[in-house]
Amino acid sequence: RVNSAKGRIKDLNMRRNPQVAISVQDPDNPYRYIAVRGRVVEVTENGADAHIDSLSSKYLGKSRYPNHKPGEVRVIYKILPDRVSTMG
Numbered sequence: 001r002v003n004s005a006k007g008r009i010k011d012l013n014m015r016r017n018p019q020v021a022i023s024v025q026d027p028d029n030p031y032r033y034i035a036v037r038g039r040v041v042e043v044t045e046n047g048a049d050a051h052i053d054s055l056s057s058k059y060l061g062k063s064r065y066p067n068h069k070p071g072e073v074r075v076i077y078k079i080l081p082d083r084v085s086t087m088g
Helices: 009-016 048-060
Strands: 002-005 019-026 029-044 074-087
Touching: 002 009, 002 048, 009 029, 048 074
Parallel strands: none
Antiparallel strands: 002 074, 019 029, 029 074
16 A cells, blocks of 8 residues: 555556556665565545554654645555565
8 A cells, every 4th residue: 555645746647557666675785675566456535644644653653644734635545566576
């Protein structure tokens, strides 16, 4: 699941083309990474505010997402992986 705000570039791109990819590299070892390719199978606003708050709690230590803008609509994109590759 990926969370963003409605109307942002990420939102517009994933709605236009549901094929997505993400790669994450270990900053301590450039030969260690994971890459995931897949497609967006669901876009929903239901539960998106709670989801971003839970991510904020986990990664920022704050119970509420601190960058939430007034009137902003949060969106969750569920991604079905088609291919995963790793090294290291």
